Amino acid sequence: MQLSMDGCGKNIASLLANGEKSSPSFPLRRSGRSPKAHPADQGAPNAATSPFDGYAPTVPTTPTVRAKAARNDGLANIPIIAPPPFEFIPRAPxxxxxxxxxxxxxxxxxxxxxxxxxxxQTTEPPSKRPQKRSEDEEERFWMDGVDDGPDENDVETWLAEEEARECRYRVRACAKGPATPSAKPVCRARTASASVELGIGEALLEECMDWITEAMPSDETDSTCVAGDLYDILSESPEIRFHAGHLFLRYFSLVGHPTGSTGHDEDTEAFESVAWDIAVACLAISVKFHRDVLPPLDVIYAHEYLDLAPHALTFDDLEHAQRAVLAALAFRVGGATPGAFMAELWGALPALRRLGGWADVQAAAWTILCNALLDADVLRYPVSLLTAAALIEGVLEVLARRYKTAKVDGRGRALKKRDDKSLKKAARKASHGVRLDIQDVLGISNVCASHLDRVTCC
Incomplete structure (x- = not known):
């Protein structure tokens, strides 16, 4: 038994000696940290040093499953932010x-x-068509289902009732030219069905409107500090005259003076004097609204309006009249004027620019608009539709005049007939695309456009 134990010990010792001799010169390590010696062995002189201590730490190349804590990439700490509203999404200019x-x-x-x-006008949402054209394709798709006009049955019923009174909406001829058909488009929303009552006689209304659209300072007056200020603005800006006439109609439609004779000449004369005061006040307010007074321009003084008035007018009367107009209109003087619509239509419609003769078209349109002020029912229709009708009629007049002079139509073909009706028909055919563009931009429905065609074709 003793011999066997001694033999086993010798065999174990020999195996250990052979294992140390056969150890590799470059052993592989499986841990990134080198083994440390026991604290009790660090001070021992015969402490053995591991062969792995001299090599750089490495990591295994075999993929392993990592723990959830090790797979945390930091996204869980970022809050979820909702996308911005549609109108705040960046888009092309x-x-x-x-x-x-x-x-x-x-x-x-x-x-x-x-x-x-x-x-x-009753409160109804405006047309969505101009807003759709300014958005991108996605929003345009969702907005196509929105109804952008009145019920066609209601409009057709209204048109049938108005056909019997078509003559009432003609514009009387002024002293400057022939009679022009009234611009009578139908409103996008429902207009008031009753006629506008001003409480002022037709004769007095016509006299006041003629003065507003034709009044000019006398050449013998030297009261203007900068020569020609009031003269230039009244002779070069028809928008001022139209705006003044529109303010005049709005004032009397809101105030509602009673009509009819009271049997006293003094009351009639007093009312006419007040009407003339209001006419001068409306013209003065319109000039102040549209004219800039920054240098080198100068202000237009009150006595210049007093000299322009067709009757005896004092400074206090002018101030009281202006105050009365502003109070009746609740200081809503600006609004949307035909000049603004004309300028924007010119910029929005390339087809309108390609026609040419824009200055002549504007002049014809302003003549139609100023003549339309002779009828108080012009207040029933938005200025945008009045402007559209006037522009369409102005385009027809300019093209017909051009064809008559050139003896060819817009396509360069010779005209067989050069009477007014044939020329107007050729102009209407050439400007059909422009009319559709104006209808589209201003949001005019098809029913309104067909009625507008019947009015402008007269």
């Missing part, structure tokens, strides 16, 4: 035509607000 259409949409909204405040 608007073109010149799209920017003009967006401004037209603002003018239409301002126009609807003004008419609703004056009580001449």
């Amino acid at each position: 608007l073109s010149a035509e799209e920017a003009a259409e967006a401004r037209i949409a603002c003018l239409l909204a301002k126009e609807l607000e003004l008419m609703t405040a004056d009580g001449s």
